[in-house]
Amino acid sequence: GESVGLHLPTLSVxxxxxxxxxxxxxxxxxxxxxxxxxxxxxxxxxxxxxxSNMDKRQGQRVTVLLNKTVKHLSLQIAATQPGDSAVYFCxxxxxxxxxxxxxxxxxxxxxxxx
Amino acid sequence: NAGxxxxxxxxxxxxxxxxxxxxxxxxxxxxxxxYRQDPGMGLRLIHYSxxxxxxxxGEVPDGYNxxxxxxQNFLLGLESAAPSQTSVYFCASSSTRPVGAEAFFGQGxxxxxx
Numbered sequence: 034g035e036s037v038g039l040h041l042p043t044l045s046v047x048x049x050x051x052x053x054x055x056x057x058x059x060x061x062x063x064x065x066x067x068x069x070x071x072x073x074x075x076x077x078x079x080x081x082x083x084x085s086n087m088d089k090r091q092g093q094r095v096t097v098l099l100n101k102t103v104k105h106l107s108l109q110i111a112a113t114q115p116g117d118s119a120v121y122f123c124x125x126x127x128x129x130x131x132x133x134x135x136x137x138x139x140x141x142x143x144x145x146x147x
Numbered sequence: 148n149a150g151x152x153x154x155x156x157x158x159x160x161x162x163x164x165x166x167x168x169x170x171x172x173x174x175x176x177x178x179x180x181x182y183r184q185d186p187g188m189g190l191r192l193i194h195y196s197x198x199x200x201x202x203x204x205g206e207v208p209d210g211y212n213x214x215x216x217x218x219q220n221f222l223l224g225l226e227s228a229a230p231s232q233t234s235v236y237f238c239a240s241s242s243t244r245p246v247g248a249e250a251f252f253g254q255g256x257x258x259x260x261x
Binding site: 075082135 | 203251
């Protein structure tokens, strides 16, 4: 079946480095792709989204890239800080019959070493 | 501004017992969702609702029932709890606006079935 997945379960970086978290998707009907951050003991928190007709979107210290040719999504975090340590989920929102249902991947754990 | 509130935060059930998890949102969102999160599995959709009085099955609906009698509340019921339902449950809500895909999550309910 169609699914959203992640290439790496754990990513370790040094404070100040740039981080890149990758995600593969297979559902061509998705209208949005979203990144969430989940800190220990908390619910996921929205970071940034990108519409399917875009290939790049920038936020504060984050950039999301969408490559529809190879069905690949990435989240780039600039100047990674210890507070960025968390699990990051990519999600795709499939539009079907007027409903918008987010479907999540497994998640990548980002560990930032001071 | 409370956002999405889940009740209770923790619960231990014996096999065969029943319980109801309550989710309340104060953002006037049309869409509400229940997910479960297990280690290494990401978030899996149990049931969702696109409006008051309507519900639909997600990826893993077996053993759960839901109700959306009021727009602001979405209830998840376990009629006869099983150890396989030990998990962290998250409720989320989102609006129907076509621009943007952010879903807002509650803080989670950690359920243990013994």
